[in-house]
Amino acid sequence: MSNNGTREYDFVVVSNRLPVDRVVSADGTESWSTSPGGLVTALEPVMRAADGAWVGWAGQPDLRLSPFESDGIHIVPVDLSADDIENYYEGFSNDTLWPLYHDVIAPPSYHRIWWDSYVDVNRRFAEAAAAVTSRGGIVWVQDYQLQLVPRMLREIRPDLTIGFFNHIPFPPYGIFSQLPWRAQVVEGLLGADVIGFQRQADASNFSRAVRRLTPHTTRNPIIEVNAERSPARRVVAKAFPISIDAASFESLAREPRIQERAREIRAGLGNPKTVMLGVDRLDYTKGIGHRLKAFGELLADGELSVEDVTLVQVASPSRERVEAYINLRDEIELTVGRINGDFATMSHQPISYHHQGYPRDEMAALYLAADVLLVTALRDGMNLVAKEYVASRFDEDGVLVLSEFTGASDELKRALLVNPHDIDGLKATILRAIAMPREERRSRMRALRKRVIEHDVARWSRAFIDTLRQAADDRFQRTAPMELPEDLEWTIDRRKAD
Numbered sequence: 001m002s003n004n005g006t007r008e009y010d011f012v013v014v015s016n017r018l019p020v021d022r023v024v025s026a027d028g029t030e031s032w033s034t035s036p037g038g039l040v041t042a043l044e045p046v047m048r049a050a051d052g053a054w055v056g057w058a059g060q061p062d063l064r065l066s067p068f069e070s071d072g073i074h075i076v077p078v079d080l081s082a083d084d085i086e087n088y089y090e091g092f093s094n095d096t097l098w099p100l101y102h103d104v105i106a107p108p109s110y111h112r113i114w115w116d117s118y119v120d121v122n123r124r125f126a127e128a129a130a131a132v133t134s135r136g137g138i139v140w141v142q143d144y145q146l147q148l149v150p151r152m153l154r155e156i157r158p159d160l161t162i163g164f165f166n167h168i169p170f171p172p173y174g175i176f177s178q179l180p181w182r183a184q185v186v187e188g189l190l191g192a193d194v195i196g197f198q199r200q201a202d203a204s205n206f207s208r209a210v211r212r213l214t215p216h217t218t219r220n221p222i223i224e225v226n227a228e229r230s231p232a233r234r235v236v237a238k239a240f241p242i243s244i245d246a247a248s249f250e251s252l253a254r255e256p257r258i259q260e261r262a263r264e265i266r267a268g269l270g271n272p273k274t275v276m277l278g279v280d281r282l283d284y285t286k287g288i289g290h291r292l293k294a295f296g297e298l299l300a301d302g303e304l305s306v307e308d309v310t311l312v313q314v315a316s317p318s319r320e321r322v323e324a325y326i327n328l329r330d331e332i333e334l335t336v337g338r339i340n341g342d343f344a345t346m347s348h349q350p351i352s353y354h355h356q357g358y359p360r361d362e363m364a365a366l367y368l369a370a371d372v373l374l375v376t377a378l379r380d381g382m383n384l385v386a387k388e389y390v391a392s393r394f395d396e397d398g399v400l401v402l403s404e405f406t407g408a409s410d411e412l413k414r415a416l417l418v419n420p421h422d423i424d425g426l427k428a429t430i431l432r433a434i435a436m437p438r439e440e441r442r443s444r445m446r447a448l449r450k451r452v453i454e455h456d457v458a459r460w461s462r463a464f465i466d467t468l469r470q471a472a473d474d475r476f477q478r479t480a481p482m483e484l485p486e487d488l489e490w491t492i493d494r495r496k497a498d
């Protein structure tokens, strides 16, 4: 407990979005349900063991909530106004950083007013974390929306050990250097003791940006940060490929009701010989259009017939107020409509398209129902859908077609790897997946499963937190015991009052 009565925690996770959703029932009563995301599952055991707290936004504007507890997790809400959401979240996060960090697949927009809001909101997150973390505690900041938080937090609380994990790619310098605020972003991240990336290539891109933009020296995986008036600080920047709770996907898929549902799904599609599946947020990084183009051409060429093959495409709604996403939806739905119009028979439809989100049970049934999973992302930090498919296939069947431009392709080498830009190559790979003999499917799926089961999300969070603890130990050995500035409590209180 701090002097001003705020509860403090030794382990604090900070992410843009809290792991809980606000549910308002018909009679107006309000409750919170834990969102079943991978991050919550990964961090829940750590949070419980450390009695930790989660700092983030509750997903709706102007809620002005006090800290509360949900399902045993201590929640510390950060309030965002409608303007913050427009400028910091939909603007700078999703219309500047997202396209820039995904190889400029869509053109990023640069607006100073969005940047100002990003700085302002990052500061509020840093202050919220500073106010609830105990002396010498650990703070783990998540993702691209909060890249300035590590440095801002270190300035307020030099006693803390700070980690940062980037869930999306970190772009090559030739692309990153477009960002008008590139140096501020790099210095923001360098406030952390450990910076985690999905792939080694992302960590290397970051180190190169550090060399180009700052006077700091890099010797993989260490960056020596030299700041005026303080001793050099060591930052570790390396890959920690994220994963899923593989065991829970497998046990869900093993439930008889899920297997029954998988059979029902196939029957509902008219029991085609082959069911192919795509599951993506409706996002231009996911290469949904490339997948549809390849499938449409295979039907047009007569290499696939609508009686034999159905493509189920789940495109879950995403960022629906951002213009690029509104246009993407129109494009994809036009293409789906054309392919279905051109090739449907009275009894069969080539594409079963769903602009909806589904419960986890239904996802598991879909994975079991699919002979082929198509992941054709043009750039993707990791792609958890690929890993979920593999984890669900306890029957050692199913073929994973996986884009080389996903982080997952670094690990899942026995998938059928494709370059989604090469439409002929993609078509050939789809045909190969459909025709693959059972023995080859089994041997490939076995190898994929071994990787996903051994490298699950618990291992990911353990590896990151161990590195963070190690960094903290090194820091305390290299420097004299750190004294908290005397006016620290005052600083935090004053900032909160502002």
Ligand code: GDG
Residues within 6 Å of the ligand: 038, 167, 168, 242, 279, 280, 281, 314, 316, 356, 357, 358, 359, 360, 363, 380, 381, 382, 383, 384, 385, 386, 388
């Ligand atoms: C970012 C990075 C990185 C999707 N539709 C439904 C649904 N989902 C679930 C999937 C999966 C998750 O959402 C999507 O994760 P991905 O990894 O595929 O992609 P992003 O959303 O872009 O995530 C990515 C990830 O962060 C983690 O670091 O891998 O590269 O872009 O779990 O199953 N889940 C349910 N219904 C749906 O309709 N229940």
